[in-house]
Amino acid sequence: MKTTVQVQTAKRVPIFAVYVSERAIERAVATLRSGYIGDGPVVREFEAQVAQFTQARHAVAVNSGTSALSLALALAGVGPDDEVVTTAQTFVATSHVILARGARPVYADVQYLTGNIDPGDIPRRITSRTKAILPVHWAGYPCDMDEILAVADQRGLPVIEDAAQALGATYHGRPIGSLPTVACFSFQAVKQLTTVDGGMLCTQDDDAAESARRRRWFGIDRAKRRPTLLGEPAWDITEPGYKYHMNDVAAALGTAHMDELSTIHARLGQIDARYRDALADVPGLTLFDAAPDREGAFFTFCVHVERRDDFAHAVRSRGVDASVVHLRIDTNTVFGPLRTDLPQLDRLTETMICLPLHYRLTDDDVDDVIDAVRTGW
Numbered sequence: 497m498k499t500t501v502q503v504q505t506a507k508r509v510p511i512f513a514v515y516v517s518e519r520a521i522e523r524a525v526a527t528l529r530s531g532y533i534g535d536g537p538v539v540r541e542f543e544a545q546v547a548q549f550t551q552a553r554h555a556v557a558v559n560s561g562t563s564a565l566s567l568a569l570a571l572a573g574v575g576p577d578d579e580v581v582t583t584a585q586t587f588v589a590t591s592h593v594i595l596a597r598g599a600r601p602v603y604a605d606v607q608y609l610t611g612n613i614d615p616g617d618i619p620r621r622i623t624s625r626t627k628a629i630l631p632v633h634w635a636g637y638p639c640d641m642d643e644i645l646a647v648a649d650q651r652g653l654p655v656i657e658d659a660a661q662a663l664g665a666t667y668h669g670r671p672i673g674s675l676p677t678v679a680c681f682s683f684q685a686v687k688q689l690t691t692v693d694g695g696m697l698c699t700q701d702d703d704a705a706e707s708a709r710r711r712r713w714f715g716i717d718r719a720k721r722r723p724t725l726l727g728e729p730a731w732d733i734t735e736p737g738y739k740y741h742m743n744d745v746a747a748a749l750g751t752a753h754m755d756e757l758s759t760i761h762a763r764l765g766q767i768d769a770r771y772r773d774a775l776a777d778v779p780g781l782t783l784f785d786a787a788p789d790r791e792g793a794f795f796t797f798c799v800h801v802e803r804r805d806d807f808a809h810a811v812r813s814r815g816v817d818a819s820v821v822h823l824r825i826d827t828n829t830v831f832g833p834l835r836t837d838l839p840q841l842d843r844l845t846e847t848m849i850c851l852p853l854h855y856r857l858t859d860d861d862v863d864d865v866i867d868a869v870r871t872g873w
């Protein structure tokens with residue numbers, strides 16, 4: 497007699513999950529079959545959608561969020577021995593792009609209850625070498641942009657927003673992407689909207705946008721390119737360029753997902769609200785800020801907890817992934833010595849942890865996350 501052994505694989509609620517819709521797959525396949533897969537009409541369509549959604553005057557598509565940041569720093573003229581005032585509470589990409597230009601990241605402290613740069617700590621970090629201010633909307637929750645822009649205005653510095661996690665966020669009723677800055681979005685695999693890999697540089701400045709469009713593709717203005725008899729278009733390249741452009745296959749995924757972005761954002765907001773409601777009174781747990789003058793993009797759900805190792809162990813044993821996602825990056829040798837003058841970041845590094853918040857979560861998953869935390873640690 498044959499016996500079958502039922503292997504019960506325990507359910508897990510993952511910290512992140514990729515969301516690619518069937519429509520997006522169909523559109524990408526149609527693009528692959530179209531005979532044109534480079535930077536073309538689908539990228540233009542995707543740019544128009546993102547510009548409309550973010551109310552940016554210009555949206556320039558590139559092949560990653562990192563490329564968008566890198567291009568933004570180039571546009572700001574950041575070069576060797578310059579300094580950029582930024583935050584260490586982010587992914588390493590935010591500071592790597594500064595090093596790549598031969599410049600140095602200078603870290604301002606963060607706010608314990610948002611993880612975002614503290615505008616009050618920026619002025620004392622500014623020197624004669626400072627060329628830009630680079631805040632990050634941690635977990636997609638908007639920074640204090642009025643205060644940051646006031647410091648920037650006063651010191652004549654441009655602001656580059658690392659909005660990699662912030663697509664869909666609003667500040668004082670205006671979408672992130674529409675402020676007088678250069679805002680850089682990411683469409684990497686687990687971001688709220690994915691193109692597999694991709695990014696967008698949003699700006700209100702006509703000259704910056706025109707330069708970005710040239711420089712993302714070797715400094716060549718494709719729109720002004722004219723064919724010649726012998727095939728090689730005539731051009732004169734006047735500034736350093738890169739291979740940062742987006743392709744139509746990635747943009748096909750982007751256009752289909754843009755049609756769903758409002759639905760995705762609303763669902764993420766609903767899960768966030770449920771967590772905030774259900775976890776507000778949990779002893780030993782502190783929620784992050786949610787001010788009425790702004791709305792996050794809900795990239796993940798960060799909280800502060802006492803005895804973090806015990807917390808992580810307890811919720812994981814109940815099938816729920818908890819993760820710090822990213823901790824301070826100045827611990828990496830390449831970014832210089834570990835800073836000792838960031839007391840709020842020190843505090844945050846000891847207690848922050850994130851819970852799953854993404855579009856693939858079912859209502860049951862959300863209940864499981866809440867139960868896993870409320871059971872205690």
Ligand SMILES: *Cc1c(COP(=O)(O)O)cnc(C)c1O
Nearest residue numbers: 560561562587589660682683684
């Ligand atoms: C994802 C991310 C990036 C990098 O974006 P890519 O598209 O992966 O290059 C930069 N900064 C932050 C905060 C991110 O989350």
